[in-house]
Amino acid sequence: MAKLSFEDFKPGAVTEHGPRLVTREEIVAFAAEFDPQPMHLDEEAARSSMLGGLAASGWHTCCLMMRMAADGFVLDSSSMGAPGVDEVKWLKPLRPGTHITLRVTVLDTRVSNSRPEMGFVKLRMEVLHDEGVPLMELTTSMIMGRRAAATVAAP
Amino acid sequence: MAKLSFEDFKPGAVTEHGPRLVTREEIVAFAAEFDPQPMHLDEEAARSSMLGGLAASGWHTCCLMMRMAADGFVLDSSSMGAPGVDEVKWLKPLRPGTHITLRVTVLDTRVSNSRPEMGFVKLRMEVLHDEGVPLMELTTSMIMGRRAAATVAAP
Numbered sequence: 445m446a447k448l449s450f451e452d453f454k455p456g457a458v459t460e461h462g463p464r465l466v467t468r469e470e471i472v473a474f475a476a477e478f479d480p481q482p483m484h485l486d487e488e489a490a491r492s493s494m495l496g497g498l499a500a501s502g503w504h505t506c507c508l509m510m511r512m513a514a515d516g517f518v519l520d521s522s523s524m525g526a527p528g529v530d531e532v533k534w535l536k537p538l539r540p541g542t543h544i545t546l547r548v549t550v551l552d553t554r555v556s557n558s559r560p561e562m563g564f565v566k567l568r569m570e571v572l573h574d575e576g577v578p579l580m581e582l583t584t585s586m587i588m589g590r591r592a593a594a595t596v597a598a599p
Numbered sequence: 600m601a602k603l604s605f606e607d608f609k610p611g612a613v614t615e616h617g618p619r620l621v622t623r624e625e626i627v628a629f630a631a632e633f634d635p636q637p638m639h640l641d642e643e644a645a646r647s648s649m650l651g652g653l654a655a656s657g658w659h660t661c662c663l664m665m666r667m668a669a670d671g672f673v674l675d676s677s678s679m680g681a682p683g684v685d686e687v688k689w690l691k692p693l694r695p696g697t698h699i700t701l702r703v704t705v706l707d708t709r710v711s712n713s714r715p716e717m718g719f720v721k722l723r724m725e726v727l728h729d730e731g732v733p734l735m736e737l738t739t740s741m742i743m744g745r746r747a748a749a750t751v752a753a754p
Contacts, residue, residue, distance in 0.1 A: 452623060477666070478663070478665050479662070479665045481669060482675065483680070493679065495680070501725040502681070503658075503662050506658055507632075507662065510633050510634045510658050511632070511633045511635075514634060519635065523636070525638070525689075526657070527689060528686065529687040532687070534680075534683070538654070587649070594688060
């Protein structure tokens with residue numbers, strides 16, 4: 445049990461996860477289910493859109509971020525989830541055939557006042573394309589359990 | 600062609616869309632693909648989590664919101680997409696068997712300075728459960744085309 449706990453997240457620390465190849469098939473399948481705007485479904489419609497060509501729904505990029513985070517560290521941590529997300533920025537189109545990576549930066553941590561057995565870990569999540577350019581960024585505060593030892597008050 | 604344009608979004612206007620039934624099968628299928636944390640996959644693991652029982656990934660709620668928005672008004676509008684999202688708040692768990700609705704409130708509108716043929720429509724999106732209680736809220740600014748007439752400058 446070498447699970448990551450609150451104490452393992454140090455402000456300033458940066459980790460990278462992935463890469464993951466994003467295919468045309470999954471872009472179109474996601475769009476058909478959740479975001480059936482023509483620019484996410486059809487190359488010709490997409491060419492005349494602001495995206496200038498077929499690109500993933502921004503929500504798809506969020507979901508791929510979550511999956512890379514889950515595989516990269518969340519499933520091996522004491523995470524209890526997150527109350528929300530701030531400042532999702534869709535910076536550039538995510539094109540079919542792109543290998544994406546996830547860069548996670550620890551911005552801040554604080555122990556919960558009301559529940560000292562847990563704390564908040566504020567993270568910046570950036571999804572980068574092949575050449576390291578950010579396609580999306582967001583910030584979120586994850587709720588992480590503290591190590592058992594840390595919650596035992598000194599006598 | 601009675602498409603909704605920038606001019607059709609009046610600050611203060613509220614519309615509702617849906618309802619849509621959310622099943623256990625789709626909650627688990629989404630989680631398996633994008634957010635495989637035990638609390639979204641397995642009833643027993645979920646019971647001992649902060650969610651207190653199986654509940655959808657917050658990202659799933661975002662995606663269901665997008666689909667209801669697409670069917671409700673986006674696909675019948677001059678929307679060109681959105682540069683991002685602010686303040687996603689996951690307020691309560693989305694349980695299997697819930698009928699959700701989407702409430703959209705127009706917060707603000709402004710014409711683009713650099714591209715007067717379009718404008719920004721700031722919206723609050725709330726996903727409500729059967730009894731009208733918000734499960735999730737977020738704000739986003741959609742880019743909407745203006746009516747052709749509106750973009751012809753007066754002589």
